[in-house]
Structures are given as structure tokens and as C-alpha cells.
Amino acid sequence: MLSDVEAGYGESMILRGVRMKVEPGQVVCLMGRNGVGKTTLMKTIMGLIKMKRGAISYGGKDLTHASTDRRAKCGIGYVPQGRDIFPQLTVEENLLLGLEASSSRIYSVPERVYDMFPVLYDMKRRKGGDLSGGQQQQLSIARALVAGPQLLLLDEPMEGIQPSIVMEIEHVIESIKASKQMSVLLVEQSLTFATSIADYYYVLDKGSIVAEGSSTQLSEEQVKKHLAV
Numbered sequence: 331m332l333s334d335v336e337a338g339y340g341e342s343m344i345l346r347g348v349r350m351k352v353e354p355g356q357v358v359c360l361m362g363r364n365g366v367g368k369t370t371l372m373k374t375i376m377g378l379i380k381m382k383r384g385a386i387s388y389g390g391k392d393l394t395h396a397s398t399d400r401r402a403k404c405g406i407g408y409v410p411q412g413r414d415i416f417p418q419l420t421v422e423e424n425l426l427l428g429l430e431a432s433s434s435r436i437y438s439v440p441e442r443v444y445d446m447f448p449v450l451y452d453m454k455r456r457k458g459g460d461l462s463g464g465q466q467q468q469l470s471i472a473r474a475l476v477a478g479p480q481l482l483l484l485d486e487p488m489e490g491i492q493p494s495i496v497m498e499i500e501h502v503i504e505s506i507k508a509s510k511q512m513s514v515l516l517v518e519q520s521l522t523f524a525t526s527i528a529d530y531y532y533v534l535d536k537g538s539i540v541a542e543g544s545s546t547q548l549s550e551e552q553v554k555k556h557l558a559v
């Protein structure tokens with residue numbers, strides 16, 4: 331999916347020669363210390379940062395020069411770090427905005443999304459800004475799911491969220507995996523969760539992939555070497 335990707339901000343190169351693949355139905359975990367370029371990689375996949383070199387393809391289509399909108403319509407959903415919702419809009423209006431990314435003609439929030447996040451159904455007329463941090467994160471994930479993506483990019487969805495909602499979000503990721511309808515690329519720092527749910531992992535360090543493998547192979551030694559602070 332990604333080959334030899336180089337990208338950065340202005341003159342500063344952050345990603346160097348990144349190669350990565352997410353197979354259909356897989357949950358792939360992207361790990362690495364703070365500031366190594368995980369968010370930059372997610373934004374590059376989404377076309378929010380222009381690549382200086384390399385190629386990106388998805389589902390057999392070359393997306394190297396595609397706009398963010400086209401990538402979304404090709405089935406890539408993105409949940410940015412820090413739950414970027416619209417606080418002045420209602421929960422339902424936030425969710426309807428997710429339909430913009432859809433290639434099919436749906437005009438209302440699909441029931442399956444409310445089934446995954448019942449709290450959002452109960453609160454659909456409330457303003458996004460009135461929700462707790464964890465609920466806003468659920469809203470942000472639900473908004474990406476509204477368009478029915480085939481690949482979901484999740485950037486640290488559990489960061490700074492209360493434990494009960496972390497569990498709910500974990501369940502949602504588990505149910506996505508069990509449905510085999512979608513693949514997930516997840517930036518996650520929790521080793522326990524990463525090893526319990528991911529099929530495969532990549533470790534990024536200073537903008538390059540320094541380790542990868544099936545998550546059952548993620549050893550203490552690698553964690554110490556690449557992830558410990």
C-alpha cells in the first residue's frame with residue numbers, strides 16, 4: 331500500500347522510505363515513541379500532507395496524486411488525533427457531515443452506526459461540545475464509519491479517555507475486526523491492546539519503520555529497544 335514514502339513539512343523531512351501494507355480485514359498497529367512521525371504518516375495516507383517521494387495505492391488504485399476527497403471516496407476513513415468534531419453542531423449534524431466522504435447516496439445516519447454507539451443515538455440532538463471527551467471520541471469514530479469505509483485510520487483513539495469508554499472503543503474495534511468488512515490502521519501506545527487485537531505491527535522510529543511482524547512476535551526486547559522512553 332505504501333512504498334518508499336518520504337514526506338514532511340516544508341524543508342523538514344519527517345518520513346523516510348516508509349513501506350507498509352494493510353491487508354483486507356486486518357488490524358494493523360502503528361507504534362512508536364512521541365514525535366517519530368505516526369500522525370504525519372496517517373495524514374500522508376489521507377493526502378493531507380504531500381509526499382515528496384514514493385507511492386501509495388489502495389484496492390489496486392494508485393492514489394499517489396489523489397486528493398483527500400478521492401481517497402475518502404475510495405473507502406479510506408480517517409479519525410484524527412484529538413477528536414476533531416464540531417462543538418456547535420448537534421451529534422446528528424456531526425454524523426451527517428461524515429456522509430460527505432461517502433461515494434453512495436445515503437442521506438441519513440445508518441442504523442448500524444447508532445447500534446455501535448448507542449450513546450450517540452440517545453444524545454443525537456445535543457451539541458457536540460456538550461459531550462464528554464470520550465463521547466466526542468466515539469462521535470469522531472462514528473462520523474468516519476457513517477460513510478462505510480473499507481479502511482479505517484485511527485490515530486491514538488484511546489488517548490486521554492476515561493477507562494469505561496476506552497473499553498467501549500476497544501469493543502467497537504473488536505467488532506469491526508470480527509465483521510471482516512473493514513481493515514484498521516491504528517496508532518496505539520498500549521502494548522496490551524495492540525498485542526490483543528492487532529494482526530500485524532509496525533514500529534516507527536525517526537520517520538522509518540524499524541521493526542514489524544505479526545503481533546504475537548512483538549517481544550519484550552523490541553519494546554525495550556524501540557518503545558520504552
Ligand SMILES: Nc1ncnc2c1ncn2[C@@H]1O[C@H](COP(=O)(O)OP(=O)(O)OP(=O)(O)O)[C@@H](O)[C@H]1O
Binds near residue numbers: 339344362367368
Ligand atoms: N505542522 C507541522 N509543521 C512542522 N513540523 C511538524 C508539524 N507537525 C508535526 N511536526 C513535526 O513532525 C515530527 C513528527 O510529528 P508527528 O506528530 O507525526 O509524530 P507522532 O509520532 O504522531 O507523535 P505523537 O505520538 O506525539 O502524536 C515532530 O518532530 C513534529 O515536531
